[in-house]
Amino acid sequence: MNKLQPSSIPKYYTDGGGFRSRENISIFQNAARAYGIPDLQLFQTVDLYEKRNISQVTDCIYALSRQ
Template identity: 50%
Template sequence: MSTNQKSNRATKSGFAHEANEKVQAKYDVEQAQEALRWISDLTGEQFDISGQKDNFYQQLKDGRKLCQLMNVLNPNSISKINPGENSFKLMENISKFTTAAKNYGLSDSETFQTVDLFEQMNLHQVCLCLHALGRKAQKKGLSGLGPREAEKNERNFSAETLNQGNSIIGGQLGFNKAR
């Protein structure tokens, strides 16, 4: 949490504290900076793209930039972006973004929960989501982020080729002595 935001959550201790520290340690400043630069480039909005945790949070916490990004990638995917400072409306922006990202092709494991961003529970997962979204954008011919997503490489073998594999005995099948 930033120093100027009050949390209603109890301080974590014991195992919960250790687990939280482990999650927080995964955050990568360079990945976050790449993600913010990508958002800035696509939306045309200039803002601080420093990947420091507090800046990453400050830039994305209201969900507006995320919704604008989604509308660039998939026009009109988010019809109304909520303005203002009402926490529920801002969390709704984040929720709209994750729903639109799933509709764009991201899986549940590639997205994040609203509290991961809004309450800074797991900014690393937010960053991973943006990178996954960048790979999907590349696949759809848009400016993307990170390595290109692999294409499906399906192979079809003839029945004869498949049957040839049945006659080969695996190297360790039934063999338990040292050579």
């Protein structure tokens, strides 16, 4: 996100395990939303964290590439 919109994610976590990973995903989702990605094209945290719905994650990334 910071490549698309500088400083859109000012801080993220590189340690801390599962909780921090989920928090990083949430930070990304908020930045994508602020960038203009509609909620319907965003994925749920669990989709990525638990690898449940990778197609929705991919759709979100494609939506970012089209903005």
